[in-house]
Amino acid sequence: xxxxxxxxxxxxxxxxxxxxxxxxxxxxxxxxxxxxxxxxxxxxxxxxxxxxxxxxxxxxxxxxxxxxxxxxxxxxxxxxxxxxxxxxxxxxxxxxxxxxxxxxxxxxxxxxxxxxxxxxxxxxxxxxxxxxxxxxxxxxxxxxxxxxxxxxxxxxxxxxxxxxxxxxxxxxxxxxxxxxxxxxxxxxxxxxxxxxxxxxxxxxxxxxxxxxxxxxxxxxxxxxxxxxxxxxxxxxxx
Numbered sequence: 296x297x298x299x300x301x302x303x304x305x306x307x308x309x310x311x312x313x314x315x316x317x318x319x320x321x322x323x324x325x326x327x328x329x330x331x332x333x334x335x336x337x338x339x340x341x342x343x344x345x346x347x348x349x350x351x352x353x354x355x356x357x358x359x360x361x362x363x364x365x366x367x368x369x370x371x372x373x374x375x376x377x378x379x380x381x382x383x384x385x386x387x388x389x390x391x392x393x394x395x396x397x398x399x400x401x402x403x404x405x406x407x408x409x410x411x412x413x414x415x416x417x418x419x420x421x422x423x424x425x426x427x428x429x430x431x432x433x434x435x436x437x438x439x440x441x442x443x444x445x446x447x448x449x450x451x452x453x454x455x456x457x458x459x460x461x462x463x464x465x466x467x468x469x470x471x472x473x474x475x476x477x478x479x480x481x482x483x484x485x486x487x488x489x490x491x492x493x494x495x496x497x498x499x500x501x502x503x504x505x506x507x508x509x510x511x512x513x514x515x516x517x518x519x520x521x522x523x524x525x526x527x528x529x530x531x532x533x
Contacts, residue, residue, distance in 0.1 A: 305405035307457075308380040309335045309397075310372030311355070312365055313388035317345040318502030323386070324353035326394040331401055336375055337388065340368040346388075366475035370468065376460070381405075384457045390501030391425060392455040399493045400457035410462045410488040413480065414455040414495035422498045433521060437477055440525055447484035452476045452521075455495055462488055474524030481528045 309332045313320050320337060327335050337350035341363045350357050360371035369385060376383060382404050386392040396414070403409040416426060417434060434451040442448035454476055466482040468475070483490055 305381045306379045307332045307382045307401055308376040309384045311388045312338045312340055312368030313346050314340040315342045315344050316388040317349050319390040320346050320388045321349045321353040323388050323390055324355045328397055331397050336372050338368040338372045364471045365473055366471040369475050380460050382457055383460050386455045391498050393496045396495050403491055404459055409491045411458045411483045412491045414453040415451045415492045416453050416497040417450045419494035420496045425497045425499045441481055441484055445484035447490055449480055473520040477521055477524050
């Protein structure tokens with residue numbers, strides 16, 4: 296199946312969790328290639344700015360999840376996708392991901408070759424200053440742990456990813472905060488999904504402040520949650 300056929304036969308929904316991203320969200324929504332995506336859902340995760348308004352103006356469907364937490368926002372987006380959706384793409388609303396590269400993630404799934412495709416910022420071209428040392432280290436370290444546990448080696452915990460909707464449902468995701476991405480990768484590896492990692496470009500955020508790496512407190516909080524997620528999933532019996 297060609298890439299074009301995959302785009303026209305698979306229904307793709309894009310989920311963008313967003314918290315106080317009024318400076319960037321409209322541009323991110325507009326950059327999503329509509330030849331690939333049948334809908335764009337922005338999950339307003341308790342913003343106190345004009346994130347929701349800007350997203351609607353740009354053509355997104357806005358879903359509200361007032362309980363803050365990255366995992367909660369992602370889950371709300373998943374629950375809101377149209378019934379015909381076959382593939383779900385996740386990306387951040389800060390302008391750091393490159394939606395124009397979405398076909399790299401979607402095409403292998405639409406062609407029936409993969410179940411889960413994750414972008415790797417560490418293997419792709421990164422704009423100077425787009426990732427700090429702690430992000431690079433965390434991605435590599437998590438990849439080593441997952442590889443040792445399940446035999447699937449990742450190089451990143453990039454939020455830019457695509458997964459078959461039915462495969463995601465089987466993973467029974469539980470994480471409500473920063474560990475969502477890692478939980479998906481660990482559960483996908485343990486479930487023996489067909490996993491592919493592809494290089495993607497990465498930019499500095501286009502505006503606002505990172506909720507994870509923008510402050511020392513945020514970095515510590517995210518790191519702690521990621522370690523907890525590794526331990527929790529590794530010790531689960533099922």
